[in-house]
Amino acid sequence: MPHSDLSFMHPFFLGAYAENDHVFEKTLLEFLRDHAYWRRNFHPENRPPIPTNAPYREDYNEFLAQMQQELHTLSADLKKSVPFFSPRYMGHMAADLLLPGVLAQIMTILYNPNNVSDDAAPATLAKELEVGTQLARMFGYNTDPSEEPCAWGHLTSGGTVANYEGIWNLRSVRFYPLSLAQAVKDLGIKLPDVGPKNQQLDQYSKWELFNLSIRDTILLMRKVTAHVKEEYEKKQFQAFSEAVIKESVAHLGMAGFFLRHPEIKQPKLVIPQSAHYSWEKAMKILGMGTAHIEKIRTDVHMRMEISHLKEVIEEHYQQQIPVLGMIGVLGSTEFGSVDPIHKMVEVRDEYAAKGFYFGIHVDAAWGGYMTSLFRLPDGGFVPHEDVCKEFKYFPHKGTWQAFKAVSEADSITIDPHKLGYLPFPCGAFVSKDSGVLDFISQKAAYVFDVKEDPLKKPAAKKLLGLGQYIMEGSKPGSAAAAAYVTHRCIPLHNEGFGRIMAHSMRACEYFYDKLMDVRRHLKELVTITIPFTPDTNLVCFAINPKGNPHLALLNHFSRKVFQHMKINPQQPLQAHDFFGSFTSLSKDALTDEDAARIFEELGINGDTFCHHVTDRTRESDHIYLIRHTLMNPWLMYEDNGMNYIDRYCAFLFRAIKTEMGRAIGRG
DSSP, X not given: XXXXXXXXXXXXXXXXXXXXXXXXXXXXXXXXXXHHHHHHTSSTTSOOSSOTTGGGSHHHHHHHHHHHHHHHHHHHHHTTSOOTTSTTBOSSSOOOOBHHHHHHHHHHHTTOOBTTSTTTOTTTHHXXXXXXXXXXXXXXXXXXXXXXXXXXXXXXSSHHHHHHHHHHHHHHHHTHHHHHHHHHXXXXXXXXXXXXXXXXXXXXXXXXXXXXXXXXXXXXXXXXXXXXXXXXXXXXXXXXXXXXXXXXXXXXXXXXXXXXXXXXXXOEEEEETTOOTHHHHHHHHTTOOGGGEEEEOBOTTSSBOHHHHHHHHHHHHHHTOOEEEEEEEBSOXXXXXXXXXXXXHHHHHHHHTTTOOOEEEEEETXXXXXXXXXXXXXXXXXXXXXXXXXXXXXXXXXXHHHHHHGGGSSEEEEOXXXXXXXXXXXXEEEESOGGGHHHHOSSOTTSOOSSOOGGGSOHHHHGGGXXXXXXXXXXXXXXXXXXXXXXXXXOSSTTTHHHHHHHHHHHHHHHHHHHHHHHHHTTTTEEEEOSSOOSSSEEEEEEEETTOOOHHHHHHHHHHHHGGGSOOTTSOGGGOSOBOEEEEEEGGXXXXXXXXXXXXXXXXXXXXXXXXXXXXXXXSSEEEEEEEEOOOTTTTOOBTTBOXXXXXXXXXXXXHHHHHHHHHHTO
């Protein structure tokens, strides 16, 4: 059995049995009183607007009675909630919440800061930006503002919005050189030699301008704008600024921009087959269209297949079809698989040297916090052989290389409300280069204030008006306080958060081995297959009755087994021993080779796998998988010699035997 000392986590959580309720109650009451004193001491000379005799009025007490009644009703309804806190829950990406985050969020709600700007959140906006810096350091980005590029980050409502921002940022920067060149040409502005080739702007082809790197584009904007400001009158500079804005994709829209530049084909977004659905939503919302998504096949481990990526990139290079960016997944939400980010970086650098550039955004909504397992307190990266000493299987060498290479990506999505064990809503977007801010501001940086040059203003000062640089407007400062306090209490390195991540991975490895035991014990009744070896702490498996060749029957049987662990609002939660989740593998998500491999393991006839759904084939166009997230901190807690994974496997054993008995009884 793996090392399972849980004592270091005892003060971290409220606990599966609310063991730390006394800490929670005492701390919450202390700061509730502190908040009340703060209100009373803000201009104490003012007469309180609620008189002391108000509690004696009938209408006052009627309202309180109604409020009490409604809160009791709500409390009763909330008992139907999913018991994420319990080690009996192994379903979706949620578990017990970290105590410092919960307390900080509840405390801060009383103050209700709005992190849209420092005017509305003088205390918590700075904390949000510091959380961005904390996450950037964990990923290996530079956060020293005296060096460039310097990273920045902020919180979002979730990973979906952070993914939107990834594309929005790439689009804003990549389209800029064409807008700039057009404005300069139309106004007849004379410039010095600029850009990576150090030549006149009109000597660059449109293809070359679109394929400038992010850093080169930032430097180009700064040099050209500074030159025009210095060499031309204020009125001419104003005309230049307005011309650049009018030529931008933000002003013209996608259709207008490509009508203006017909020589350039609309760029593609390259994503793996396993990518989250939010990427398709992003392409719709930004008006770029899902027709311009290129999906890369995944390999036998559900990781991006680099050979196919190279084929697609080479084809686009030869046909001069621009690629806006590539998306790598650091822990897919379905299977926890980790794409080979290090190899994606190699492909990017190889083609950038040929004048064909594309950015890389890493969707680390799920796996991002696992980076803390590899990050040393001094910022170094734990060698692979040292990490392996703690585990039986984890991490695969490619997985370790992928986590290390994240620092080479241009931007990252991460969800503190997933493996950060923080309350919703709390996603985050982190960018390697704060110079990008000048391309996305709602007050264009090209229009200079008389008193201050925005292009020379430090990022920290710009971001005091955070709402100008993000997709959201009003946003809760309470989420920032929760993340900030939690990261201060449990630092984002291998001696802090990394210990929680390591414990979760050990539980996952133990679960994997125990599931193999169940498979051996039931081999005469069913075949259990884990189609993809876990890269992170997610395990999916399929169950097929022995001798059954039909996919539809496999799916039907697996659904019956899943009913034993499915939330049922019509039943008390206590009626279920354990809770899980499920997912499906569609035909489109698998190569023929992968499908054949999985079917061979399960004993399924591949001819029963259908592309199109009809009433007759509705259970034959996918492979139904039972899915478990092994993130609860108490899974390895032992009670009378059994931990919760052992208990779950005994439960699964019974559920399968029960459903097989029913199936046999039905003939």
